Structures are given as structure tokens and as C-alpha cells.
Amino acid sequence: MNDLEEKNELDTRYEVLKIALQEQNLSDFRENFLELHIYEQGQFYESLTEKERAQMYSYLSPKELADMFDSLEEDEDALKEYLEEMRPSYAAAMLSAMYTDNAVDLLNLLGKKDTAKYLSLMSPEAAAEIKELLHYEDETAGAIMTTEYVSILANQSVGSAMRYLKKEAAVAETIYYIYVVNDQNQLVGVISLRDLIVNEDETFISEIMSERVISVHVGDDQFDVAQTFRDYDFLALPVTDYEDHLLGIVTVDDIIDVIDEEATSDYSGLAGVNVEEVSESPLKASTRRLPWLITLLFLGMATATLIAKYEVLVSEASILAVFISLITGTAGNAGTQSLAVAVRRLAISDDKEKSFIRVLISEILTGLITGAVTGITIFGIVAVWKGNPILGFVIGMAMMAAITVANLAGSLIPMLMDRLGFDPAVASGPFITTLSDLTSVLIYFNIAALFMSHFQ
């Protein structure tokens, strides 16, 4: 099948399901629906009307719906709506049947009151598991971990571990790593299912387990957890508290979401707009973009005020006005490049302290080199175009200085923000360019004032 055929085949399946709903054919619906992958179930579900969804709730068990809900990646409002339209006891049963980390993500969208309502409708065990995860801070390992892991004791044999695994396989989020704990539930080893399979039933776990377990702490930043996944290529990582007690696991599918989030946030920072929600009304999009635009407008006013101080200079030599936007624009471009490299470097560097001075010197040198080349180029252009080498010299010098300063700002500001504990990606591109406008104008008019008498 090619992609198109596959898409058509899937559309046909969705059609068949819709007809089954319309004809109230429960068995047809169930048979065809449960054949779909949970992601496809979710795609179908999202395409339904409220009435059709209500019908689905009566056709599927809370557990069956829970599997699908585990894979839903809708926006907050839609997810809230779905939960609210279910009978509370049905919703609570579904939440209990979901993987705990996903159930917690859903409950975090609701108010405290609704969360309490659903918890009260669950079995005490399910409610306790969820409550345990509810209080972890956002964006930490604790917030993305799940408690559905498999753990065993070291004095078991491979055979008994396999029998235990068979029992747990239905509820665990992953069975491909088995964590070995002592009787205080402290993590002492790890063994992969691959290792279990290639060893004889009689072998003891303690003989074949790896005692050097790579783990993360419950309070670790989720981006650091993602980096550990990138480095070690694991499918799951155990999460412990500060006394090595095993609390849960983070799985690679959740990490892919974290990596996407990380990329989106860096990207949003560079653009000065949160790009997370891309399909919204112009009014909503405007309210999202205006705060930055207006803030930058006021910052830009500083540049305008500065130029106003040189109005006399401009009125004497209006040719100066011609090159304002060229100098501010080029310096802004250089600053953006420098910023992007700095933010990226901070994201992947392990040893930030050591490299601070080195990076700074490197950026100044890069600024001087790019500035000199660009400056000489514009000197040539202006000298020929306007037949005025002195004016060319002024523009070229200003260009070089402005680019060097912009490069410095582009790399210095994110590094300072990082040192002060802020996310360096917040030092956005527009902020750097607007700031660099200010310094560029200052440099430009001061150099121009110096040589004023020579080029007129």
C-alpha cells in the first residue's frame, strides 16, 4: 500500500464506524473500533459530534476508552469538555484505568474541586496512586513519570521473574526494563527483558543484573532527563528520591513530547511569540503577539528618542538617514545569529562556567571578523555609489562597531540570563534586534558627528 491508499483505507474505516454509530450497531462498532490503533481511535473520536461521543461512551468500557485517552493529544479545552460530558463515575473509572502519568496530566487541567470529585469516585488504591503524582512540580521528572513499572527482588530466579512479568504485562507501561530493588524499595539494579530471555530459567537475577543503574531524581528538570535519554538511548529511566527509593519510571514516548516542547520553546523565544497553538482565531493570535510587540515598541521609542537628539545632524546631512536602517538591520541580523548560537550552546553544554570567558572572546572575535568584512564591503559600495569615500568610511566603521556590539549582546545576554537562573531562550530575537538598534544608532551618529566636516 502507498501512503494515499493507506489514508483512504483509514478513511473508509472511519466511515464504517460512523455508519455503525448511526445505525446503533453496537457489535459492528466495537469490532471495527477495537481493531484500530489507539492513535487512530483518538483521531476518529476527535472527529465526532458531542452526540456521537455520548453514544461511544455507552458502547465502550471505561478501560477501553482509557487506552484511547492515553494517546490523545488534544488541546486543553477539548479534553476538559470530553471529561465533563461523561457521567462522573464513568470518567473516574476511565481515569483510574489510564496510565497514572496521563491521568494526572488530565486532572491537572481541571480545577481542584473537579479533581477532588473524580478522586472520591475512584477506588482508594487508584486515588492514592494519582494523588502521589499530583503534587510534583511541573516540568520535573516527577511530573512526567508513571508508576506502572515492574520491579523485582534480586534473589529471584529468571524463571520466577518471567512468571511475575507475565502477570504484570497487562498493566505495566513498559516491561522491557525490570528494576531490581532491595526490601526497602531502594533501586539496586536493572535488567532488560532481552537479558531475561537469553538466560536460563535457573539463573539468579543478582548474577546477571547490571548494578550500575542510570537513574534520574524526582526533582530533576525534564529537559535534563531528556538529555540523559539522548545520551544513553534508553527506552525508559527509573526515577528515585534522594535516598534511592524507586518512585516511578519515565518512558521514551513522554520524552519525545518533552524534546518537542524544548524545541518549541527555544524557537518561540527566538521569534518573540509562543508558537504552540497554531490554529487559533486572529483575535486570539493578536492577544498572544501584542504584548511583545508593544513592549518592543516602547524599547524602540528609546532608539527614536536617541535619533531625535541627532535631528540637527540629520537636517544638515540628510544622507545620514539613508543608512540608518541598513546599519541597524545588518547589526540586528548579526545579533540574531549570535543569539541563536549562544542559546543552542547553553542548551547542550555540560560545563557552562568554564566556557563563559572563552565564548565571549570567541564572539568578540567573530564580531570583529564579520564586522570588518561587512564594513569593508559597504565602504566599497558607498565610496563608488555616492562617490564619497569618507562617507563610506563612516558607514563602514559604524557597521563594524555595531556588528561587534550586537554579537556581544547576542551572546552575553542569554549567558547572563542563564547564570541568573532564567531560561536563556527568553532573551528573544526581537529583543536583541531592538536593543541592537539602539546601540547601532548611537555608534553610527557618534562616528558620523566626528567626521561630519569631512564628508559634506
Added chain:
Amino acid sequence: MNDLEEKNELDTRYEVLKIALQEQNLSDFRENFLELHIYEQGQFYESLTEKERAQMYSYLSPKELADMFDSLEEDEDALKEYLEEMRPSYAAAMLSAMYTDNAVDLLNLLGKKDTAKYLSLMSPEAAAEIKELLHYEDETAGAIMTTEYVSILANQSVGSAMRYLKKEAAVAETIYYIYVVNDQNQLVGVISLRDLIVNEDETFISEIMSERVISVHVGDDQFDVAQTFRDYDFLALPVTDYEDHLLGIVTVDDIIDVIDEEATSDYSGLAGVNVEEVSESPLKASTRRLPWLITLLFLGMATATLIAKYEVLVSEASILAVFISLITGTAGNAGTQSLAVAVRRLAISDDKEKSFIRVLISEILTGLITGAVTGITIFGIVAVWKGNPILGFVIGMAMMAAITVANLAGSLIPMLMDRLGFDPAVASGPFITTLSDLTSVLIYFNIAALFMSHFQ
């Protein structure tokens, strides 16, 4: 252990290894080295001198080194150097022992001559496997897939499949999905190791396998493959040709690299600089940044030429010069926001054709709203600051028009590039802002010329 203790513990291990190398203590070295995770082995290896590395090659078998090389993520030059310093027969043996996809990645760094040399030193089977993957186009499923998967026939029992798996576990890249093929090696089903484990030994594979296999085609773009991983949360996906023959699998660890690459490319595009290599000399960094800067400088010259045409206007009312950078800057910021959202939307949208007009209208409306709010704000400021409401009106109108046009350009250009088959991320931020400078100046001076007689 906390993070710091873990880091210190690892440093101690690296120290012990270095001493073992210095003391030429083979058995100590091997024991301690093989205890490390392959990622850590790689970190240690990268910290060595050429002489120490040469010693390592004599202490480790090609297979042991291959495991470590599978996880190396160094830059091209370093990897080439490593290969070249090994004896050719040792390097060839190591390449044969690596996962085929990684070996191919390495060979792609070398010239044709070197590749042929290593292939000639391998066993015919290993060379054939590698050759098969060498000719797939960059950035396709074929280029990132590996051939170390496990496949079985449908008429086997769970027990016999498990026995086969035990044998294959040592060489397969993943054993957590087993692919079911017919006697023409066409993909007919899939079963997870989890399913094998929970079913009885006597059950036939055909009874429990899933016949709806999600697969990708060998020529599919790697970013599309990554999207399928995101949607379906798989650990691996089978790759087929256009007649459903199973050719290989793509595993989730390779997909994480693809997702990082995707994010870096979008981010680089927005900044107008390739941020992939972050630790390079100022000279190298400059040669990377200058092409864009100089290109944009020439584009910026168009704006300067345009302003030059209005020099008479500026010399009559030098106050106009004060607001040039404010208008170009703000419009540039708006254009960058719009660009970022458009590129993101194109990256995640499934149905690009349908939404083209809708997005365009939405962006124009967003431009008008943000433009109106920003325009009214600047009107108020200028009217009060300069005591000149007519000038304020000119600046406000120009601001609104410039922002709307910049928004339009920011969303239109990436969409057009996408339609023409280019990567929309190449429509970089600096390009959009420089272009928007041009239109902003045009708009500004034309409006100013209209009202010239009124505000002086």
C-alpha cells in the same frame, strides 16, 4: 547518589581507566572499561590522546569497540580521524560488527575509495548488508533504517518464536517487536514481545499477531517517519518497499536524533545561521555567518536606495528620520512572529492545501488587529511627545500598514516555498525582516509625502 556524586564517581572511573592504560594493565583496563555503559565508554574514548586510543585498539576486540562506536556522536572530522588511525582490517572488522545503519553513517563520511577499501576487507555477507543500505538517499527512511530486526513466519507457535528470539537477541537492534512475513518476505503482521510473553507456548503466531501493521516506505522523508513515531508512540517501525517487502526497521533512538535535527534546522532558519556546530573557531564561525550577512546587506542596500529617493523629503522634515528604525523594527518583529507561526504550522499540518487561503486571511486579520493596536499606541505617544497629532497619524498609519504587510510576507513566503518544494524554514527570519524593511520604508515615506504639507 545525587548528580554531583554520580559525576564524581564517573570521573573516578575514568581516572582508574587512564591509569590502567598508562600502566599497560590490560586486564584491569578491560574489566573496568566493559563495566561502563557504551555512552560512557564513548565519553572516555573521546577524552584520550591518539597514543592512548591506539593502545585501546590493542586491548579491545573489534566487536567490543563496535558497541561503543554505535553510540558515538562526535563530529565528522573526529570520526574520520578515529577510523584512519586504526589498522584497516581492524576498522573493517569493527564496521562489520556495528549495527548496519551506524556503520553506513560512518562510511558515508569517507570518500568512495576508503569505503571500497573497508568493504573489500569485510566478509562478503557483512559487505553486502552495508552496500544495500549505502545507496539510499539521505534523510529518507532507508537512510536511517537498520537491517538487524527479527522476522518470523505466521505458522509458527509462540514457543518456537521465543526460541528463535533467544538466538537472535544477541544481534538484533530491537527484539521488542517481531515482524511476521510470508514466504516472499512480505510484511503481513506484527507482534510485540509483550504479546509473546503473555500467551501460551502452543498458541500460533497467526492467531495473536496484529494484521494491521503501521509501516513506512523506504523512500519516505525522515521527518514524516518521525511524525508517525510521535503519533503512534512506537519503539520501532518496519520499513518496506512499494511491494510490501520488509527491508528494515527504524528504531526510536534514531528518531530522537531526527527530531533534534528537525528542530535545529527550523531554529537555524529563523536565525539565519546554521547552529549545528557550536564549538568552532571565530574564523570558521565567521565564514558560516558571513554569506547570509552579506546577502542581506545587498538586500538592505535596496532599502537604502529607496530612502535615498526620499532624501529631499527628509531634508525638508528631518523629524521623519527619527521614526524610520521604529517602523522598520516593529514591522520586522511582527513579520518574524508571523514567520515562526507559519513555519511551525507547515511542519505539523497534514492538510496544507486546504488551509492556504484560510491561513492567509487569518494572518491579514491578525496583522490588521496588531497593526491597529500598535498604530494607535504610537499615534498617542507621538501626538503627546511631539505635540503633533498629524505626524502621529502619519506614523500610526504607516505602522499599521507596515505590520500588516510584514505579517502577510511572513506567512506567505514560507507557504509559497513549501508549495514550490523548498524547505519553508529556509525563509529565514533575517530575510523576512530585511524584506519588511523595504516595504515599511516605502509605505512610510509615501504616507508621509501625502501629509507633508499638514504636519510641518
